[in-house]
Amino acid sequence: MAIHKAKTFTITSVKGGSGKTTTILNLAGIFSLMDKRVLIIDLDLYTGAVAATLNISNDNDIYKLIDDLNNNRFDKIEDYISTYNDMIDVIPAPKDPRLANKINSKYLSVVINRASTKYDVILIDTNHLLNEINLVTLDASDEILYIINNDPIDLKNMKSMVSIFRDMDKINYKIILNNSKDRLRNYFSKHDIKNIVKDNVDYILPAEFYIKNFDKYVLDGEILTLNKRIRAVNKKTIKIFELIAKSLLKTNRGE
Numbered sequence: 045m046a047i048h049k050a051k052t053f054t055i056t057s058v059k060g061g062s063g064k065t066t067t068i069l070n071l072a073g074i075f076s077l078m079d080k081r082v083l084i085i086d087l088d089l090y091t092g093a094v095a096a097t098l099n100i101s102n103d104n105d106i107y108k109l110i111d112d113l114n115n116n117r118f119d120k121i122e123d124y125i126s127t128y129n130d131m132i133d134v135i136p137a138p139k140d141p142r143l144a145n146k147i148n149s150k151y152l153s154v155v156i157n158r159a160s161t162k163y164d165v166i167l168i169d170t171n172h173l174l175n176e177i178n179l180v181t182l183d184a185s186d187e188i189l190y191i192i193n194n195d196p197i198d199l200k201n202m203k204s205m206v207s208i209f210r211d212m213d214k215i216n217y218k219i220i221l222n223n224s225k226d227r228l229r230n231y232f233s234k235h236d237i238k239n240i241v242k243d244n245v246d247y248i249l250p251a252e253f254y255i256k257n258f259d260k261y262v263l264d265g266e267i268l269t270l271n272k273r274i275r276a277v278n279k280k281t282i283k284i285f286e287l288i289a290k291s292l293l294k295t296n297r298g299e
Contacts, residue, residue: 050083050160053292054168054185056178057192058201063225064191065093066268067249068169073269074282074289076131080164083125084134085155087170087181089144092137094169099265100126102136107143109135110151121158132267133163149177156184165293172201174208187295188217189288192241194229199240206243216295218246220288224281227251247288253281 055068065088072082085106086094095102109124111117125133135155138144159166168185170178182188190205192198202219209217221237223230230251237245255261261268268274275282 047161050163050166051186051293051295052156052160052166052168052184053187053189053295054170054181055189055191056170056182057172057190057198058205059172059198060091061225062191062193062198063222063249065097065169067189067191067220067222068167069094069097069267070269070285071289072132072165072167073267074285075165075167076129076270078286078289078293080131080293081162082132082165082167083159083163084132085159085166085168086135086137087152087168087177089137089147089177090141090171092169094134095126095136095139097262097265098128098134098267100128100134100136102126102139105136105138106155107138107140107147109155110147113151113154114148121155121162128265128267135159147177149180152177152180153184186216187292190217190219191222192219193222193225194231194237196231199232199237202241202243206241218288219243221245221248223251224249224253224255227254247284249284250281253278 055064055071057064068084072084075082084094086092087106104124104126109118124135126136127133156166168181170181190202192202219241232240234245234248255268261271269282269285
């Protein structure tokens with residue numbers, strides 16, 4: 045009998061401030077509504093915001109997990125999990141960002157493998173740097189989602205990333221244009237963006253999904269896609285998130 049293994053998806057960007065952490069949490073909410081057990085690993089090691097956004101403890105974090113693996117103190121993955129609800133767990137980023145430089149990237153694949161038999165979906169939040177930790181993470185991913193904004197710097201950086209991936213013959217990535225981050229920033233049409241980045245925009249999160257009182261939901265530790273009122277008002281965007289989630293679950297890793 046084949047051993048069940050989670051699908052692993054990395055959500056990243058080509059610069060800060062794109063809305064990737066909010067996107068990863070919204071996808072986690074959608075997956076949980078599909079009755080999938082979700083683990084979020086926060087590898088945005090210097091400014092990780094997952095635990096803070098969800099109002100959960102970060103007493104046990106990714107640094108402690110990898111340090112224990114490195115020093116033969118590791119027992120079970122559950123010892124390092126912070127629980128959000130019955131379907132969503134989190135391994136937070138280090139609460140002290142100075143510890144980020146001490147994380148040994150060679151253990152990341154071990155962490156993912158240990159977790160993959162206990163969850164249906166692993167979502168990894170990273171920053172935009174092409175450092176060793178992020179390169180290992182991208183290589184371990186079934187699919188990579190790049191969250192970009194309608195912004196000249198974003199588009200130029202995404203063009204460079206597309207070129208790098210083509211040089212590496214890497215095809216397991218999707219581009220999501222997040223128009224909900226700043227609804228007034230609409231410099232380029234979808235056609236323009238495609239011509240600039242030299243690749244397709246796979247999904248668009250519409251400007252209508254801009255949440256004016258977003259900070260209230262952060263203070264309450266709420267995932268937007270799990271809020272009944274937001275789901276009712278933003279049916280179009282919810283369907284887009286559902287489409288992304290269903291597509292990811294069908295992923296067959298390609299490189």
